[in-house]
Amino acid sequence: xxxxxxxxxxxxxxxxxxxxxxxxxxxxxxxxxxxxxxxxxxxxxxxxxxxxxxxxxxxxxxxxxxxxxxxxxxxxxxxxxxxxxxxxxxxxxxxxxxxxxxxxxxxxxxxxxxxxxxxxxxxxxxxxxxxxxxxxxxxxxxxxxxxxxxxxxxxxxxxxxxxxxxxxxxxxxxxxxxxxxxxxxxxxxx
Amino acid sequence: xxxxxxxxxxxxxxxxxxxxxxxxxxxxxxxxxxxxxxxxxxxxxxxxxxxxxxxxxxxxxxxxxxxxxxxxxxxxxxxxxxxxxxxxxxxxxxxxxxxxxxxxxxxxxxxxxxxxxxxxxxxxxxxxxxxxxxxxxxxxxxxxxxxxxxxxxxxxxxxxxxxxxxxxxxxxxxxxxxxxxxxx
Numbered sequence: 187x188x189x190x191x192x193x194x195x196x197x198x199x200x201x202x203x204x205x206x207x208x209x210x211x212x213x214x215x216x217x218x219x220x221x222x223x224x225x226x227x228x229x230x231x232x233x234x235x236x237x238x239x240x241x242x243x244x245x246x247x248x249x250x251x252x253x254x255x256x257x258x259x260x261x262x263x264x265x266x267x268x269x270x271x272x273x274x275x276x277x278x279x280x281x282x283x284x285x286x287x288x289x290x291x292x293x294x295x296x297x298x299x300x301x302x303x304x305x306x307x308x309x310x311x312x313x314x315x316x317x318x319x320x321x322x323x324x325x326x327x328x329x330x331x332x333x334x335x336x337x338x339x340x341x342x343x344x345x346x347x348x349x350x351x352x353x354x355x356x357x358x359x360x361x362x363x364x365x366x367x368x369x370x371x372x373x374x375x376x
Numbered sequence: 377x378x379x380x381x382x383x384x385x386x387x388x389x390x391x392x393x394x395x396x397x398x399x400x401x402x403x404x405x406x407x408x409x410x411x412x413x414x415x416x417x418x419x420x421x422x423x424x425x426x427x428x429x430x431x432x433x434x435x436x437x438x439x440x441x442x443x444x445x446x447x448x449x450x451x452x453x454x455x456x457x458x459x460x461x462x463x464x465x466x467x468x469x470x471x472x473x474x475x476x477x478x479x480x481x482x483x484x485x486x487x488x489x490x491x492x493x494x495x496x497x498x499x500x501x502x503x504x505x506x507x508x509x510x511x512x513x514x515x516x517x518x519x520x521x522x523x524x525x526x527x528x529x530x531x532x533x534x535x536x537x538x539x540x541x542x543x544x545x546x547x548x549x550x551x552x553x554x555x556x557x558x559x560x
Contacts, residue, residue, distance in 0.1 A: 267425045268452050282378035302382050309386050321387055324380040327428065 229304050232289065232296065237316050239288045248284055252277055253336040260333040274329050281323050385459070392437040393552050394459050398485065399466035400478050401445040404501040407535040408466060409442045417536065422446065426456065436549050450481065457490035462497060462548045467518070469500045469508035475517045482518055486525060495551045496528035497544050504534040527551050
């Protein structure tokens with residue numbers, strides 16, 4: 187676990203690996219001739235790489251450094267501070283650029299523009315844990331929860347159940363239609 | 377737009393909508409949010425950041441974002457425009473002094489490109505207070521009839537008693553649903 191608060195997650199170190207690869211100039215023509223099964227294989231291999239990347243240690247280090255840098259900003263209260271939004275935006279962009287850099291390292295002709303287009307084309311078939319994980323990165327409530335979990339871990343707080351449980355008053359103050367169902371779920375997906 | 381943002385937009389569930397609740401400070405936004413959620417509304421202090429709640433309504437998942445309305449906070453509103461399906465504009469119907477301010481802020485939101493497709497619900501809140509203006513009066517004061525760019529409705533309500541909150545929400549959900557349906 188990274189213990190210093192310097193920019194351990196800085197992505198600048200990888201700049202040298204982002205050099206353009208000009209050996210695939212005929213790619214567009216190849217792409218037209220490519221059978222759909224070849225495209226499937228390529229698509230699947232990108233997904234496979236993404237799965238690898240987020241499971242590997244360097245990614246965990248980036249994640250931890252990010253948490254380390256910002257956990258002190260977060261409070262376990264219901265109301266959110268405006269700075270959470272900026273921090274979340276930065277988190278998303280750190281992950282996005284890291285994924286792109288790593289994919290280019292692993293597949294010299296990888297193009298994010300093409301890949302996102304392929305995602306759109308396959309909109310209906312994007313099932314599986316990896317997509318759930320990727321979606322969690324951009325889910326604000328999941329992000330806040332992650333920061334607060336880290337904070338609790340760092341500060342060694344024991345779990346205080348009274349803080350985690352909210353006593354909800356009887357809902358008879360509001361005249362509810364039967365059709366209206368209220369629940370207090372967080373934004374985090376199932 | 378990066379990979380994660382693209383993916384999020386693509387995978388957005390059909391029956392999941394994002395509602396952005398704005399208005400001047402002390403209009404009752406957080407009270408409306410908590411009332412909807414069946415929470416205690418006796419100890420609400422001014423919102424300095426933002427609150428988020430997710431409710432189920434008629435098979436729709438409503439993600440409601442309630443952002444603080446103090447003057448110094450209004451510049452932050454723009455950070456929450458993205459992907460908004462409906463704007464819920466909350467008005468303190470008893471605050472006659474600030475109606476022109478209220479009108480100005482509302483109309484400045486309506487020209488925002490990222491809110492251009494959003495449904496507009498105006499809650500004429502605090503109808504339980506003596507001396508509060510009616511929905512018709514608020515409608516005139518805010519010059520709602522001049523709005524041609526958005527589907528809009530004004531609903532009188534009281535966050536404290538809960539009166540008419542559901543009517544307003546029903547309309548919002550119906551309007552969004554019909555829009556999505558027409559687009560398909």
